[in-house]
Amino acid sequence: MTGPALGIIELTSIARGVLVADAMVKKAPVRILQSHPISPGKHIIVIAGEVAEVDESMQAGLVVAGATLVDRLFLPQAHAQLGPLVAGQATLPWSVLQQAIVRYNAGDKGTARLSSPKPR
Numbered sequence: 001m002t003g004p005a006l007g008i009i010e011l012t013s014i015a016r017g018v019l020v021a022d023a024m025v026k027k028a029p030v031r032i033l034q035s036h037p038i039s040p041g042k043h044i045i046v047i048a049g050e051v052a053e054v055d056e057s058m059q060a061g062l063v064v065a066g067a068t069l070v071d072r073l074f075l076p077q078a079h080a081q082l083g084p085l086v087a088g089q090a091t092l093p094w095s096v097l098q099q100a101i102v103r104y105n106a107g108d109k110g111t112a113r114l115s116s117p118k119p120r
Contacts, residue, residue, distance in 0.1 A: 005054035006078045006086065007047045009061050010038070010070040017043025020061045027060035028053035033087035042070065048083045051076045 007030070011017045014037050021035040030049035038044045047057055058074050075082075084090035 003077045005051040006075040007054045007058040008073040009045045011043045011068045013068040014043045016068045020064045021045045023064040024057040024061040028056040030057045
């Protein structure tokens with residue numbers, strides 16, 4: 001299977017995260033979009049490439065991750081806009097964000113409205 005794919009692995013160990021990222025890029029020709037701590041003691045790795053290569057890298061990463069694995073996601077045939085978004089190289093256009101806000105703030109009776117955040 002060919003086409004763009006994304007793979008994400010979350011771990012409970014920062015040190016193991018570095019080892020997993022190393023194993024993933026050594027196994028197949030993929031790009032690391034992100035590899036960094038996300039909270040105290042946790043690490044996330046996001047890779048991109050062709051479907052078969054990402055799948056192969058994910059399998060290698062899961063073996064190295066072992067018991068430190070928190071979660072994983074393999075997204076074959078990912079939309080082309082996801083890679084740059086996940087890598088922090090692009091942002092969503094304001095019109096897309098407005099649509100998301102309208103949907104999120106839809107009233108109980110189904111009337112959508114734009115509103116400022118409510119104070120907490």
